[in-house]
Each structure stands twice: as structure tokens, then as C-alpha cells.
Amino acid sequence: MxxxxxxxxxxxxxxxxxxxxxxxxxxxxxxxxxxxxxxxxxxxxxxxxxxxxxxxxxxxxxxxxxxxxxxxxxxxxxxxxxxxxxxxxxxxxxxxxxxxxxxxxxxGGGAAPQPAPARTRFWAAPPVAVAAPIAAVPPGVAAPIAAAPAGVAAPEVAPLGEAAPADVSADVSADGATTTFAGVRLPGGVLLLLPAQPGPDELAAIRAAAAPLLDVLADRGLLTNP
Structure with a gap:
């Protein structure tokens, strides 16, 4: 096989x-x-x-x-x-x-398949500390983000807006500082959090650049709907 x-x-x-x-x-x-x-x-x-x-x-x-x-x-x-x-x-x-x-x-013989070009294993880097996994939600419903790490206020996610370039947003406060994250939904139930709000051109570039990672996740059964 x-x-x-x-x-x-x-x-x-x-x-x-x-x-x-x-x-x-x-x-x-x-x-x-x-x-x-x-x-x-x-x-x-x-x-x-x-x-x-x-x-x-x-x-x-x-x-x-x-x-x-x-x-x-x-x-x-x-x-x-x-x-x-x-x-x-x-x-x-x-x-x-x-x-x-x-x-x-x-x-299985004949012209031997050539090995696929090696991809940069950016997904293999040590993971950073993150909050607990985000529960799946129906389309059109704001995605709740799980409890934030100790010392960080739990974020609140705004309802999805049709005109908004990103799908969800969240404000996280720590030590008096507030950071706003924009969430971009990708195929397979993946939610990408960004510290800045992307525009339409950035969204298209992000989704195109995410394709290799989504392929890896799909091959390993880590997507909800590959």
C-alpha cells in the first residue's frame, strides 16, 4: 500500500x-x-x-x-x-x-515514485503554552475560548459578524495590558488566533499558506472534517 x-x-x-x-x-x-x-x-x-x-x-x-x-x-x-x-x-x-x-x-514496481520534496517541519517545533482546547461549535455561533492560563483574565469572544474579515475576536487582559486576538477559521475545524486583525488579502494568503499544515493534520486524523 x-x-x-x-x-x-x-x-x-x-x-x-x-x-x-x-x-x-x-x-x-x-x-x-x-x-x-x-x-x-x-x-x-x-x-x-x-x-x-x-x-x-x-x-x-x-x-x-x-x-x-x-x-x-x-x-x-x-x-x-x-x-x-x-x-x-x-x-x-x-x-x-x-x-x-x-x-x-x-x-508496486515500474517507475519508482520519487520522494516528495521535504517540507519545513514548522509544526514540529516545541509547542507554546496555550489554553485548554476550544470546544466545537455550530457554524454562525461565537466560539468560546477555554479558561486562560493563571493570571490572565478569561477572554470574551464577540459574535460572528458577516462583514468582519476574521471569524471571531477575543480580548485577553494580563497585568493591566489588553491584547486583542482575531480568529480565522480554517478547514477541518482549525481556528487560528492572530494578535492583529487581518484584511481580506491577508485572509486569502493565510489560508493558502496553511494548506501544507492542513494536509499534515488531515493525514494524521487531527481534523474534524478533512
Whole structure:
């Protein structure tokens, strides 16, 4: 079995082995990425992971056939709805006929996947002291922040406002000083607290920069809805 990055590398190798014209328009990626695989699994185009190694999801040959078959059908100009109607629940034989993946790649041989570029392990740094975990709340409800550390007044969170660039805010007082934190909600139930209020451009940059960390958290099962 393979990790998600290893699976995606095999998809690239499989498409390179046989004629593949790529996506017919700029709205579709030539190759799937990690988020696409998770979305396909949500819609039933691709099976859920077959197992776990610790908190790392593992995938097998059927996932490879499914992803390559999806990309080949997209290259023919078919929509995801059409592809789903054809391939959801398809047998391995049907998928193999569409995907045309070599036996070497399916068996784990063939073009060996290249290791993924090393990422800066910014999440591995020693954690700073933080308050207790924040409880999950329904969308549109102010997120209560748990009890603050000793000597710090418990923060109060303002209700969510549609016009506000950040989702929540909190004022924390200590020794007469007050610090205002802005909270930015990220996918998977992650709440990022910032000591300054970000604007729309900063929010977009933050969410884009958070993608590698969210991928790591999702692979390890640490998100509520990866």
C-alpha cells in the first residue's frame, strides 16, 4: 500500500506511460492533487483509504485505477457527474480497461515514485503554552475560548459578524495590558488566533499558506472534517 503522495506519483507515472492529452480546459487540473483525492472520496468517485499506518492513510491499486480512470474520462471532456454515474462502484476490470495502468505500477514496481520534496517541519517545533482546547461549535455561533492560563483574565469572544474579515475576536487582559486576538477559521475545524486583525488579502494568503499544515493534520486524523 502507498501513502497519498506515493499514490499521486503513481498516477502521474501511469498517465505518462500511455497517451494522455491532459485536461481539455483550464478549469480541470491535468493531475489530481491531495485535495482532489479527498473530494473524490467524499463524492464516491474514489474509495476511502484501505488502511492506516499510525495516522497516515494508505491506498492501494484500486485507488490508482480509479484516479487514472477519472483523469482519462476528464480528458475526453466528460463532467464529474457523468464520470461518477459511470465509475461509482465500477469493478476493477472496468476501471482497468479505462485506466490502462501497467501491471508493474499496480504491483508496486515500474517507475519508482520519487520522494516528495521535504517540507519545513514548522509544526514540529516545541509547542507554546496555550489554553485548554476550544470546544466545537455550530457554524454562525461565537466560539468560546477555554479558561486562560493563571493570571490572565478569561477572554470574551464577540459574535460572528458577516462583514468582519476574521471569524471571531477575543480580548485577553494580563497585568493591566489588553491584547486583542482575531480568529480565522480554517478547514477541518482549525481556528487560528492572530494578535492583529487581518484584511481580506491577508485572509486569502493565510489560508493558502496553511494548506501544507492542513494536509499534515488531515493525514494524521487531527481534523474534524478533512
Amino acid at each position: 502507498w501513502t497519498l503522495d506515493e499514490l499521486l506519483e503513481r498516477v502521474r507515472a501511469a498517465l505518462a506511460e500511455a497517451e494522455y492529452p491532459g485536461a481539455p480546459n483550464g478549469r480541470v487540473r491535468d493531475l489530481p492533487d491531495r485535495r482532489a483525492v479527498r473530494w473524490y472520496a467524499t463524492t464516491g468517485l474514489v474509495d476511502r483509504p484501505t488502511g492506516m499506518r499510525g495516522r497516515t492513510a494508505l491506498y492501494g491499486p484500486r485507488h490508482l485505477l480509479q484516479l487514472v480512470a477519472v483523469k482519462r474520462r476528464q480528458a475526453e471532456g466528460r463532467s464529474l457527474a457523468q464520470i461518477q454515474a459511470e465509475l461509482a462502484g465500477a469493478t476493477d476490470g472496468t476501471l482497468a480497461g479505462i485506466a490502462r495502468v501497467s501491471d508493474d505500477l499496480l504491483a
